[in-house]
Amino acid sequence: MPTPEPQPRIQDYVIIGDCRSAALISRRGSLDWLCWPRFDSPSIFAALLDPERGGFWSIAPTGRYQTERSYIENTNVLETCFTSADGNATLTDLMPVASEEYTRTSLWPAHELVRELRCTRGKVETEVIFRPRRDYGRSSARIKPVHSLGLRMDVGRGAYWLRSSTPLSIDDTQARSIVRLKAGESLQFSLSYAEESPAVLPLLDEAIADRIKRSIAWWQEWAELCTYHGPYRREVLRSALILKLMAYSPSGAIIASPTTSLPEIIRGDQNWDYRYCWLRDASFTIRSLLGLGYKEEAESFINWLLLATRTTHPQLRVLYNLYGGTAPRERSLEYLSGYFGSRPVRTGNAAREQLQIDVYGEVINAADHYGRDGGDIDRTMQRTLVRFGKELVRKWQLPDEGIWEARSGKKHHTYSRLMCWTAFDRLVSMAERGILSDAPARLFARERELIKEEIHARAWNPQLQSYVSELDGDKVDATLLLIPWYGFEPADSDRMRRTYLRVRRELGAGDGLLYRYKRTPPEGAFGICSFWELEYLALGGNTLKQAHRQFEAAMKYQNDLGLFSEEINPETGDALGNFPQAYTHLGVISAALALEDSSHRLHSNSEAA
Numbered sequence: 001m002p003t004p005e006p007q008p009r010i011q012d013y014v015i016i017g018d019c020r021s022a023a024l025i026s027r028r029g030s031l032d033w034l035c036w037p038r039f040d041s042p043s044i045f046a047a048l049l050d051p052e053r054g055g056f057w058s059i060a061p062t063g064r065y066q067t068e069r070s071y072i073e074n075t076n077v078l079e080t081c082f083t084s085a086d087g088n089a090t091l092t093d094l095m096p097v098a099s100e101e102y103t104r105t106s107l108w109p110a111h112e113l114v115r116e117l118r119c120t121r122g123k124v125e126t127e128v129i130f131r132p133r134r135d136y137g138r139s140s141a142r143i144k145p146v147h148s149l150g151l152r153m154d155v156g157r158g159a160y161w162l163r164s165s166t167p168l169s170i171d172d173t174q175a176r177s178i179v180r181l182k183a184g185e186s187l188q189f190s191l192s193y194a195e196e197s198p199a200v201l202p203l204l205d206e207a208i209a210d211r212i213k214r215s216i217a218w219w220q221e222w223a224e225l226c227t228y229h230g231p232y233r234r235e236v237l238r239s240a241l242i243l244k245l246m247a248y249s250p251s252g253a254i255i256a257s258p259t260t261s262l263p264e265i266i267r268g269d270q271n272w273d274y275r276y277c278w279l280r281d282a283s284f285t286i287r288s289l290l291g292l293g294y295k296e297e298a299e300s301f302i303n304w305l306l307l308a309t310r311t312t313h314p315q316l317r318v319l320y321n322l323y324g325g326t327a328p329r330e331r332s333l334e335y336l337s338g339y340f341g342s343r344p345v346r347t348g349n350a351a352r353e354q355l356q357i358d359v360y361g362e363v364i365n366a367a368d369h370y371g372r373d374g375g376d377i378d379r380t381m382q383r384t385l386v387r388f389g390k391e392l393v394r395k396w397q398l399p400d401e402g403i404w405e406a407r408s409g410k411k412h413h414t415y416s417r418l419m420c421w422t423a424f425d426r427l428v429s430m431a432e433r434g435i436l437s438d439a440p441a442r443l444f445a446r447e448r449e450l451i452k453e454e455i456h457a458r459a460w461n462p463q464l465q466s467y468v469s470e471l472d473g474d475k476v477d478a479t480l481l482l483i484p485w486y487g488f489e490p491a492d493s494d495r496m497r498r499t500y501l502r503v504r505r506e507l508g509a510g511d512g513l514l515y516r517y518k519r520t521p522p523e524g525a526f527g528i529c530s531f532w533e534l535e536y537l538a539l540g541g542n543t544l545k546q547a548h549r550q551f552e553a554a555m556k557y558q559n560d561l562g563l564f565s566e567e568i569n570p571e572t573g574d575a576l577g578n579f580p581q582a583y584t585h586l587g588v589i590s591a592a593l594a595l596e597d598s599s600h601r602l603h604s605n606s607e608a609a
Contacts, residue, residue: 007051007340008032010262010575011559014069015242016078016113018095019249022258023113024048024579027067029080029091031057036193037111037158038322039248039255040275042135044160049261049345050336055133055141059091059117059187062125062178071561075219076241077212087122089181091115096211097218109200111193114208119181126181128189130162131174136333136347140173149201151175158195165189165204227293232592235555238562239585240292243285246582248322252300253277253308254285255322257566257578263342264523264567264577271342273349274566274578276319276327277308279359280403281583282366288589290373302370306381309363313384314391316363318356318405319349327352354401355410360392361419361426365486368426371435379437386439389427393447396420403479404516412471414459415479417451422486424448455488460495466502467495469517476503477517478529481536491539500536509570512553524567524576530554531587538594547595555588564588 013024013032021041024033032047032054046054065084072079080091095113117126132141134155141153141160150163151170162168165188168175179187188204202211222244228236247254260273282305289298308324309316321327329352332344367385371377377385396417399410424444431441458471469477480499484491507515513525514533531554537547557568559575564584566577 010339010565010577010579011563013048013579014071014078014559014561014563015245015258015580016076016093016095017245017258018097018111019245019247021095021111022245023093023095024259025078025080025093027069027080029058029060029067029082031093031113031115033259034113035258035275036160037195039246039258040322040328042156043137044132044134044141044155046133046137046336048259049339050137053133053137053336055131055137056129057115057131057191058127058129059115059189060127061089062127069561071238071241072216073220074223074237074241075216076245077216077219082124084124087124087181087183088120089117089124089126090120091117092212094212094215096215098211098214099218107200107202109190109192109194109202112202112211113191114211115189115191116186116208116212117181118186119183121183123180123182126179126187128164128166128168128177128179128187129174130168130176132160136345137336138333143170143173143175145170158193159199161190161192161194161199161201163190163192163201163204225293228291228592228596230592230596232551232595235558235562236292236589236592239564239588240288240294242563242580242585243288243582243589244297246580247297247301251323252297252304253320253322253324254281254301254582256281256583257581259578260347261342261345262339262565262576262578265342265521266339266576267341268521268523269342269344270523271338271344271346272351272578273330273346274581276321276349277304278319279305279309279316279362280318280356281586282359282362283369284583284586284590286366286369288586288593290369291593292589295373295375298370298373299375302366302375305363305366306384309388310380310384314387316359316388318351318354318359350407351401351405354405355398356402356405356416357392357395357398357400358403358413358416358419360388360395361422361486364388364423364426365419368430371430371433377430377435382436382438385427385430386436389423389439389444392420392423393443396447396451404477412458414455414467414469414471414473415477415482417455417459417471418479418483418486418488421448421451421455421488424451425487452488464502466499475518476506478503478507478514478526478532479516481529481532484539485532485535491536496536500533504533512550512556513568513570524569526567527557527564527581527584528587530557531584531591534591535594538591538598544595544598547598551591551595 008026012027034045035041047056069080078093153160257274261271264270308320328348330348330350336345402413427444430436431439509525514529516526534550537543563580565575565579566581
């Protein structure tokens with residue numbers, strides 16, 4: 001039985017999707033990760049985590065070849081160009097998308113993945129290997145031919161259907177074919193999933209061309225709505241397109257990443273499932289969506305956010321599933337070898353049991369952003385926000401696990417205190433602006449001042465001449481750079497300048513990179529921290545040129561299609577952690593917006609002078 005080639009590097013993958021699920025495809029045309037029908041469903045292809053057991057779908061020339069790839073401009077439609085001695089071929093991969101009006105009035109599969117290989121020069125001999133596996137590779141999926149309808153695989157409550165323009169031979173539990181194409185000829189494949197009968201089985205030929213055309217138009221029309229036209233529009237737009245892919249359209253939720261268990265340390269055990277929604281991302285998400293003009297997405301996200309948090313209020317969980325429910329319990333899939341032997345492979349996330357007090361600030365700050373941009377904070381939302389504030393009055397002095405979700409016990413984290421200050425500050429501001437009725441503004445203002453005094457007294461280390469990551473501590477972490485971002489202290493204050501120098505000296509990981517904190521053995525540099533540093537520099541005013549240099553340095557670590565992972569190996573530049581990572585792409589967008597804001601402020605100040 002043929003087996004896939006050795007595991008590609010994380011950055012060798014790219015993503016396609018339809019705002020409900022996503023697939024990762026390698027540079028050599030192998031689809032190695034797909035969970036259907038949702039981001040957090042069990043996988044049908046998982047060679048990403050085990051090349052032998054996981055399952056894959058490969059389409060590539062049989063001989064030696066070179067590849068180049070790109071997204072069709074301003075879309076999430078992928079093209080991989082194969083060049084061999086005898087000819088060239090282009091593989092187009094996508095999950096079709098179209099307007100709601102069109103999908104309601106036409107026969108359109110609820111879940112479909114389209115692959116089309118077209119020979120563009122000479123002739124190309126191509127091998128197709130289709131090897132699905134149930135439940136993260138736990139068992140094989142039986143492939144059954146169903147006359148002219150294609151191949152059917154029954155898995156759980158649903159059925160997968162593969163339609164092909166060329167016959168595929170079924171060998172054991174895989175389908176395979178070798179096809180010789182001449183210039184102008186093509187292969188077409190449609191993989192669909194349905195949980196209801198009868199299923200909509202899509203047509204091939206011209207119908208495939210129509211779905212590709214409509215999908216390209218849909219993505220390009222969405223991209224045109226972006227209101228950012230600064231010097232980094234290409235980078236910002238790609239990050240926005242990736243963020244849109246990770247938005248679950250039926251609910252408005254935005255996942256942290258479409259993958260699980262890609263390691264922070266190769267062959268280590270820091271392997272987590274990120275296919276859920278973290279409240280810690282809320283402030284950056286709302287600011288980024290509104291800053292780019294995507295008000296519909298911002299409204300969908302804030303509605304999901306308030307719906308999810310209402311289910312547990314006044315308690316807030318660290319993370320929620322796609323519909324705002326409890327994320328599943330963490331479990332290990334011991335039968336999978338893991339990415340380059342990085343075990344265990346996990347599903348679910350134990351952080352759901354943690355206490356992270358900073359999330360109150362994230363949610364309240366997101367609501368404040370939304371309100372300042374003209375969003376409607378209705379009576380139900382107002383009552384919910386006030387309840388969160390009252391709950392925080394009881395909780396803000398408690399130790400917690402903190403933003404980095406350490407599993408070493410609860411501590412008094414400076415960032416958690418900062419976000420509690422932010423929560424009370426925004427509640428007071430909304431009350432003063434008449435947005436919150438019946439809010440105990442005096443109580444919230446008093447708590448805000450108590451936290452401010454505590455941060456100044458206990459989070460500042462006079463020996464280090466720096467703010468520190470824990471009260472009365474002696475270590476720093478990258479979240480300290482966010483103190484000015486939330487308005488607690490100016491970026492050019494003496495304390496913040498000294499803190500920045502300490503953070504850069506202790507956590508700098510090379511040009512454009514920062515570790516989030518010190519640890520042994522060292523993990524990769526943390527992607528979003530580079531952009532936090534950049535925003536700190538942008539807020540500093542006279543360091544704007546340095547901030548632009550920082551942006552350009554950080555962008556060197558994206559892959560060839562503009563995708564960022566969670567972390568970067570500073571020595572090799574290789575991607576680490578789950579991929580692509582919403583948090584890092586939010587950092588790209590937020591940093592570009594900060595640079596634009598700072599440039600406008602400098603221009604306005606010079607004109608006033």
